[in-house]
Amino acid sequence: MEIQELLRRLHRDENSIASSTISSSSPNELEKESSVEIIQLVTFVIDDVEYGVDILSVHEILRLPEITRLPNVPKFIRGVINLRGNVIPVVDIRERFGISKARFTELTRIIVVEIGEKLVGLLVDNVHQVVRIPEKDIDPPSDLIEGVSEDFIKGIGKLKDRLIVILNLGYLLFSDEER
Secondary structure, three states: OHHHHHHHHHHHHHHHHHHHHHHOOOHHHHHHHHHOOEEEEEEEEEOOEEEEEEHHHEEEEEEOOOOEOOOOOOOOEEEEEEEOOEEEEEEEHHHHOOOOOOOOOOOOEEEEEEEOOEEEEEEEOOOOEEEEEEHHHEEOOOOOOOOOHHHHEEEEEEEOOEEEEEEOHHHOOOOOOOO
16 A cells, blocks of 8 residues: 555656646746656566556556466466455466566565456566656557567657666457457
8 A cells, every 4th residue: 555655646746846847937848848748657677677557557556465376267367366355367477478487575566457447466576666758758669579579568668778668458468369
């Protein structure tokens, strides 16, 4: 719960900073600022690659609860959790991306996101931070990316000297056969 409150405070503080900066700008600067679309992402790192999901789809961030394994589900579905009476499937991001498994640590988290009308947990090594990226600094997935991986990638965000892989959440839950 404390992480969710932190996200709310970050969001509120960033908005107040942005609005105070804009209000002190000249009319021409104000017009430029208001036309720039800013995307906020919750980021996490797996094997030195930073990934991001749109903060608007993030419901909350949880410490690792007990996960109940289910029979006959795809390998990347780790199981389900009980979140205040709601049963939520948990997708192991490492497994889904074909990355070697890591041990659970104190930093392991589940990012609960809304995909369509469903809540889904994303099992990640840790949550890195919340970042703001102008939409103009997000490139579509490269034509060099072929196969399944391009389904998962919505774009590549450039933030100073960092690249953030922005995930397309719609493809994370379903197996290839279901799509």
